[in-house]
Amino acid sequence: MTYCPHCGWPDAQPFQVVSRHRTTEGQTVWSRCSCGSLQVRVVDGACTRVVARGRPAAMF
Template identity: 65%
Template sequence: MTSVCPHCGWPDEQPFAVLSQHRTGTGLTVWSRCACGSTQIRETGVAGTRIISRGRPTQAPQNPPCAA
């Protein structure tokens, strides 16, 4: 896989953080987080690795509520 995150350019080959992984009938499903905070679901099997789904980066609230 030679793709990069469309949000920040981080290489997809190097997940920033692995959140969860489990075996399925098609191989291994891995949930990971990119450096920008977006999440990915990738599937690794006999045919190689492919990204099934990709989320958007996390964003801090513009006006966080003040502590009371």
């Protein structure tokens, strides 16, 4: 199992799904972690992979 490097939230439990789009690879899912970082996931028949991850939003 993998975890968010910023807050430790499990990647297998997206905190908030922002959008889903069908692609030739399966589905692209944009989600936010509990810390606010944006993640891009590729979901195919075999697995779900986090392919990109942003940093949490800065608090002012």
